[in-house]
Amino acid sequence: MRTTNLYAPTLRETPAEAEVRSHQLMLRAGMIRKAAGGLYSYLPLAWRTIKKIEAIIREEMDAAGGQEISMPILQPAEIWQESGRWPVYGAEMVRVTDRHGRQFCLGPTHEEMVTTLVRDEVRSYKQLPLMLYQIQNKYRDEIRPRFGLMRGREFIMKDLYSFDKDEEGMNESYKKMYDAYTNIYNRMGLNFRPVEADNGAIGGGHSHEFTVLAEAGESSIAYCDTCDYAASDEKAELKVIKAAEEEILPLEKKNTPDCSTIEMVAEYLGLPMEKCIKAVAFQTDTDEVVLCFVRGDHEVNDVKVINLVEGALELRMAEDDAIRAVGGCPGFMSPIDIKEGTKIIVDHTVMEMYNACAGANEKDFHYINVNPKRDFKDVVVADIRMVQEGDCCPHCNGHMKMTRGIEAGQVFTLGTKYSEALHATFLDENGREKPMMMGCYGIGVGRTMAAAIEQNNDENGIIWPKAIAPFEVVVVPVNGKNAQQMELAEKVYKELKDAGVDALLDDRKDRAGVKFKDADLIGYPIRITVGPKTVEEDVLELKVRRTGETVTVSVGEAAGKTVEMLTDL
């Protein structure tokens, strides 16, 4: 490919609409252009990278036993009604009506489609396991599309669905996909972590998010500095923290005027925050009040709370009246003296505290010498706190660190949620009808590209990992109007192509600076410069984008040396 024949309009300045690095750089490098909010055209450079990412995904999916298919994007409402998701999916689903008044949607995901595809053909356990995947556009009418390709309304996604005859098989399929994903992200050269994730409403089973580590990431993850434990902050398990044993003192009420926050109480009474008990009151979607208590220096993790409250789908902060109705006093709450039957959840670390301070359920009063084991009645004890940097790892003696990441892929087991709803059943060895055990495994392709840029850039532009670079090497003749330089550049370019290198020749007649700036911006892993010295002394320069390292070789050695350097990158 030659630059004069490549549609890659680079921008010297950063368009105002782009906030994050990957978005800015993709626009500047002439990779993408916006059609409307959350909708983008992929120009040749971006599309080459997308195809390289897809190729890696395909190889690993196929190697793991997956078979590629393609299912409709436009999907009939019926199958969604059958699974029960037509009404619940909400405004996020793009719905369309055809000329006959039939309803359809643009698929936000393909569980219904693939399950109905399989149920009509698979009858016997002998036809299982089965793994089908596709790389397809998906549609979600996001409330707020943002960050360029990171959160669009139309996005490219690889989705694989596994069908097994039993749980054991499903777990095997899960393991295969987990390993395949690990290979995929390793091959792309990305720094990532498989992170234990909360799969909330989707139901039990395993779930990992493959998170590319980057500061601009939307998800906050916690990982152990010693073992390989990593989890989303919402999911991270926490050990009980034992407090030093103390003599148990009698409960005492203290006047604490206007001390409605932990900081104020702690300061007023001269106690450290970890001697106080923090109260947070929630109300469920059915208006049940749930009182939660954690140590003063901790935070409540509402996802853990939701999972503990039967039937609750969401929580909001409780209204003051609702708190009073169960005997609590906003700002001065404790589990003591709360109306019987009220749901009270106490973090397991709180139960280990001695002579702590907690609200007295009366305005401007707190109790001191609260001893939860003695004083708390009818409470649920559980892990409900949010992980913090420095917490002990639940699996080893290490400590937790926090970082941010971009969720680029996710794997989870579905069990029989869709196979039951859509009657995807088979006959087992004993002739009994059973629903298939399913799993689903997604990779956001465009998001992965954005994540790669987010993780690999500097002030001059993108620094592509070679496996997904739009071109591996760019050959730049310093003076495009100098026939001798052009001739040598052509020669090097041809030798690179012959050696199997994915090369680009910058044959523009622009000044050298323009071509160098573009090369840095677009981020080709290696740049080969052909200049006057090449003509006069038979030497040219190979420059590594990431390190800035340059080596000088003869024209004849160029292709061989490039191949060698690419191998080491």
Add this chain to the structure above:
RNA sequence: CGGGGCGUAGCUCAGUUUGGUAGAGCACCUGGCUUGGGACCAGGGGGUCGUAGGUUCGAAUCCUGUCGCUCCGACCA
């Protein structure tokens, strides 16, 4: 959907406070000159100032509606 910000040339933005002939840099076209890090000189093309209405002798500028973009929040791959 709640809360901020912004819509003026292809891009980045000035001009809006205090109403009076539409601006700059970059990009683009022509010619010259130049060629190892986004040159230089000369000439040129390009905007119903998002849109609809109102106030005014006169509106990019003031008022109202509306559309779009963007950031934060709730939601999510």
